[in-house]
Amino acid sequence: MTEKVQGPASYFPAMEKKYGRPIGEWQEAVRARRAEQPGAKHMELVAWLKTEHGMGHGHANALVAHTLAQG
Template sequence: MTDKPLKGPAAYFPSIEKTYGRPVAEWQALVRRRYPAKHMELVAMLKTEHGLGHGHANAIVAQTLAEDKG
């Protein structure tokens, strides 16, 4: 485990897991199943279909897209 604080979208992950009771990997899998949807379409899906707040949904989508980009 690292002593560095989380930065960027990943900084939201502990709060997301605590608030919604599911690991981030599950949320990312939901996002990946909707590819090739656009960023804001994916955010809207997490908000409307799963009740996530905008910041949490955006963090999951941003991190997932960044991981899969390269």
């Protein structure tokens, strides 16, 4: 039996459908932004996704949290 995905990753299928890009691409965008601005904090990255890419707060927050947790 397959376990139900929980936490930030539970948003990913809806995000891929809504924003038209695979999660891996979004994660690379977050990593690239953080490389451009090494001191960028979690909420600064969330705000960037919201303003520059039109993401909703919950989706942006989940993406940033999951990406930063991966290192």
